[in-house]
Amino acid sequence: MLNYIAAIALFVAPAIAAPWTNATCVDQRWSFNSQAQSPCLVGAYLATPCTTDDTFGIYSLQGTSGGPYGFAASAANNCLCNSVMWNLLSACALCQREPSGTWGQWVASCPTNMINAGKYPIPLPAGVSVPSWAYYDFTTAGVFNAAVASQQTGLESSAVSGATSTPIAVPSLTGAPSATPTEIIGGTSTPKPVKTQSGSNTGAIIGGVVGGVLGIGLIALIAFVLTRKRKAEDPAAKYPEANHKPPMAAQFNPVTPMTGQPSPYQFGAQPMSTPEHKPYDPSDPSTFPITPTNGHYAESIPYSYQPQGAPGQHPYPSTPQV
Structure with missing residues (x-):
């Protein structure tokens, strides 16, 4: 049976205290789980419960004589001798574009009492989610069918808070995983760059x-x-002069003259008092008629206007002067 095994790439690596793989998938992107873990890395996780230090590594088939994967009789255990591990390692070989091998080749080194079909016989380790297609039973046909496996849309199984099931999110060839997968190369954990579908x-x-x-x-x-x-x-904005009120002009008061200006004649002033007219009395000289000087006769004016001039100015005479 070992003649059909081209490369033995499963081995225990006690120097690295974690499940690891240096296999790089270039095909079969549907086989990644919701944590963006390749089937190679998921297989490494499922092999760790049967080791003493929870360490297991899966080498790449590139650079070797090629697939399929297999193991020696001395390495047989419950973690390896089941169809779940065979499905995972078959998908791991196919994603590297290598042959996957048959179910008979896989269990050739297993004791009969260790072989389990359609199930993983021990509790799942923490930190990994197993896709539903890994539980599909291809043992009757004896050949892993990638086309049928890729159509399985069941729930993933994990060991978070016990054995629970979570919805599976299968990555597509054109899309990108929802998380950053980590592949172990030479014992050093290096993050693998992932494209994100953020265009939309x-x-x-x-x-x-x-x-x-x-x-x-x-x-x-x-x-x-x-x-x-x-x-x-707004008319106030269109015609601002409409609301303009000119300053109040000084009102002219004819009674009170402005300072420095001559006062106007005051009409209606009280007339000056004149001597009382007495009848002619030969014995009273005051009743004698007045003879004008130089032969001119001057008639007295009974009323006169009394203008009020500015200070320092003489008022107009009340009687005309000759």
């Missing part, structure tokens, strides 16, 4: 930002137009 999310975010900016700009433009229209319809 980025486009939606950019579209939302642009739409928000345009909406704010439109609202600002409408507010600006309404404000300008309201100002244009």
Whole structure:
């Protein structure tokens, strides 16, 4: 049976205290679990419960004589002699574009009492999720069928808080795993870069930002137009002189003259007192008629205007002067 095993790539590596693999999958991306762990790494995890230090490594088939995977009779145990491990290591070989081998080849080194079909006989280790397709029973056909396995959309099994089941998220060839897978190369853990499907999310975010900016700009433009229209319809803004009130002009008071100006004639002033007219009395000289000087006769004016001049000015004479 060992003639069909081209490479023995399973071995215990006590120097590295963790499940590991340096196998790189270039195909069969559907075989990754929801934690973006390859079937090679999942197989390494399932082999650790049967080791003394929880350490197990799976080498790459590249650079060797090729697949399929197998193991010696001295390495047979319950972790290896079951169809779940065979399915995982068959998918691991196929993702490296190597042959997967048959069920008979896989269990050739196993005692009959260790062989289990369709199940993993011991509790699952922590830190790994086993895809539902790994539990599919291909032992009757004897050949692992990748096409059938890739169509299984059941729940994954894990050891988180006991044996629980979680929904499976199978990566596609064109997509990318939802987490960063870690492959152990030469004993050093190095993260493998993963492409993210963020194109649609980025486009939606950019579209939302642009739409928000345009909406704010439109609202600002409408507010600006309404404000300008309201100002244009305001008569106070259009004709500012309509609300202008000129200062009060000084009111002219004919009674009270301004300082430094001659007072106007006051009409209606009290007349000056004149001597009482007495009848002619030859014995009273005051009743004699007045003879004008130089032969001119001057008639007395019964009323006279008494102008009030400015200080320092003589008033107009009450009687005309010759």
